[in-house]
Amino acid sequence: MGPNTSESGRTLLRRVGVALPLLASISLLLSPGAAAAQQRRSALGEFAAYPGLENIELQYDSIRIVGTTFYLVGNVDLIDSEHDVRLLADELSFSPDTATFEATGRVSFEQGDLLLNGTAMRGDLDAGTMEMENVVGVAPGPFYIRGRLVQQLEPGKFRVEKGVVTPCNQTTAIWEFRAGSMTFKPGSYVKMSWPHLRVKGIPIFGFPFLYWPLQDSNRQTGLMIPAFGTSNRKGFMFSQSAFWAITRSLDLTLTYEHFANAGNAFGGEFRYALAQVQGNLRAYYLPGRSVTPEESAEGKIPFGSGFSLTGSHIQNLPGGFVLRARANLVSSTEFARGFSDDVNRFLQRQSLLSADISKHWGASTLALVSDHAENFNNKVSSTIGRRLPQIKYTLRSTQVAGPIYVSLQSSAARFQKLQKSQKRKGEVIDGGAYQRFDAFPEVTVQITQIPWLTFNPFFRWRATYWTHSQTKKEFKFVNKPLFRNFFETGIEMVGPSIVRIFERPNSEYSPRLKHLIQPRLVYRRVHQFKVKDSRIIQFDEVDAELRADQQDLRFEITTRLFAKRYLNPNDEQRQVWQMAEFTVGRAWDLQPGLPQLERADAPRILLPYFTNIIVQPTNRVYLRSDMNFSASFQPANFSLNATINGETTRFGLTWFRGVLTVLDPSDLTQVLVDTNSNSLAASANFSLFAKKLTVGAAVALDLFQSEVRSVDASLAWNQQCCSLGLNVRRLNFTDRQETQFSFLLTLARVTTLGFDNHRR
DSSP states (O other): OOSOOOOSSOOOOEEOOSSGGGGGGGGGGOOOHHHHHHHHHHHHHHHTTSTTGGGEEEEOSEEEEETTEEEEEEEEEEEETTTTEEEEEEEEEEETTTTEEEEEEEEEEEETTEEEEEEEEEEETTTTEEEEEEEEEEETTTEEEEEEEEEEEETTEEEEEEEEEESOOSSSOSEEEEEEEEEEETTTEEEEESOEEEETTEEEEEOSEEEEEOOSSSOOOEEOOOEEEEETTTEEEEEEEEEEOOSSSEEEEEEEEEETTTEEEEEEEEEEEOSSEEEEEEEEEEOOBOOOHHHHHTTOOOBOOEEEEEEEEEEEOGGGOEEEEEEEEESOHHHHHHHOOOHHHHTOOEEEEEEEEEEEETTEEEEEEEEEEEEEOSSSEEEEEEEEEEEEEEEEEEEEETTEEEEEEEEEEEEEEEEEEEETTEEEEEEEEEEEEEEEEEEEEOEEEETTEEEEEEEEEEEEEESOEEOSSSSOEESOOEEEEEEEEEEEEEOOOEEEEEEOTTOSSOSEEEEEEEEEEEEEEEEEOSOOGGGSOOOSGGGOOOOSEEEEEEEEEEEEEEEEEOSSTTOSSOEEEEEEEEEEEEEEESOOOSOOEEETTEEBOOOOEEEEEEEOSSTTEEEEEEEEEOTTOOEEEEEEEEEEEOSSEEEEEEEEEEEEEEEETTEEEEEEEEEEEEEEEEEEEEEETTTTEEEEEEEEEETTTTEEEEEEEEEEEEOSSEEEEEEEEEEEETTEEEEEEEEEEEETTSOEESOOOTTO
16 A cells, blocks of 8 residues: 555445544555455454544545545544534545544534534644634524534634624524624523624624523523613613523512612512522512602603512421412502503502411311401592401311311401501501401202202301490590301202203214203301391401391302313313303392491392303303392493414403492482493404514403593504514503503513513
């Protein structure tokens, strides 16, 4: 063999040692004929002496050797399975003396899910470095990378000069980050110095530094992209957040917001998910801003200070106990209604902080509850209720002998009930602290000898003791105990039930339908021993006022329709699914007694008729409606909830109508149905043109006042890696009329640009 040896055609894969100087022995494999085969076997025996030999595979079309430099030509394919590296090139040269190599032509570098294509590549095997020119590649995510020069600083870490990174795979990316220098780790992060964002090639804005996580599952510490917006009430709006990934189980987000008219605001959210503890805490604070007489003349309004605090906490304690805490605090209704953009906050009239420790064993539950709740009556008065604390023991219905079942609700509590009022002489607080003890046992007999008919006689007794009572005219407590006893007895009869099966063997939805008709009759008598209910301090449902003696009868018929269907696309077996339920009923007051007064000279009456409808043909469609009727079939209370969650359509509707049903003071034979609330909220989202276009709308109406409370409309154009849209929101309340406008730019795997403070 001379110094230059070649072989036409493509050689079979041959293993070469991890130390590429072994390429010198490749020439032994290239002689033709039987002698070459013998030399090949001998060479393989020699290669086996080198560690790592089995980890490299090599293919090429021809080879030539000049001195100690080896030139592999034509479709060179090198695979290092130990380091998960593959190198492809038109030509590859290697110098054993310096352990350097150079690849030219169509060069590709693969490492895991990283793929880089370039025009040339150089490297030093001893130093473990390489660089590639004119690179276009894809990293896990996927993220697409371009750069004039890519250097491997260390295994798995690369530096890019004049680089571009984007999740868009179009020839001309819809959006991208460009930077003079960037460092990235595939599947981990990209660090960029002086990057700027381009949309369709147009520069939008830049940063001095940007840290961009390249994965969805792992969180990375860094600044989040700022958000911008405008409001005719708050003025120009700016928001900047910083995210701190403390550990895998803890993170903290801090937010600074600036409003041209309302001043600065500060927020934060802390989340944690440990082995036995999980929860979150979100806080927001607005110092407020006053206005000068000149600004007031220009139409600017002052913003009062305020705060909100929401969160939850769940923790498993020794002995099977569980600690739960919840916070939904707001400094005042004025702050919620005057500043928050969350429509649900407008109606919030309560500030709540609660904690409880509970344990369940068998049918028993023991709980220790402590809470603070403040109900804002208006701008100058509020009512505070506190449990300091309350101990509760509950026994669920438990069989004790044969058909006899018992249950129990009991509690012992120390309460504090206060009423705060702002008056000319200052803040006035009435009320005080007191104790209450309550026991409510129940005995039920389930008679089920007839399969299609069930009888359930029941007897309940409630005994309650209060250490203090309330004065007649003022919200003041006196040290005069009250003790109330009442019993409740009756019977519940279910049936006779009628069932019919409908066979539908050719139906894909359900080959069998089951129709059930089930009547229910409940008789109840409540007798209370003499006590002055007006003296009871009202705290919760235990303190509800009762008539001395009352009897009522309730009859209803429920019809249900069941199907056997696949609940999920990958289910192997069909399951029973309730498609629809319809209930109609009638209630009778058998012993009216003295009517209760809800309004002066207008006694409240019972709404005798009621209906309930539930329709749910699939888990994507749900509808429920409840309605009550007066004795003359005049509609009274009404509620409707409907949701549709389709592939391209989402729809939600909530409608509630509340009434005050009274007798006509001038004619006690006539019924008056006075509406006192009527609200409707609806939202819809539609995806059109293969989800390229998304249209959304939401509205909240106060039908009682004939006013539109809020309107939200959005339009978005969606691409593979971004979404461009417009959002307009109009808020209309008695003391607040505001219009907000945002241009929304959602970047895949980054964030949304456009002000959105629903998070408060």
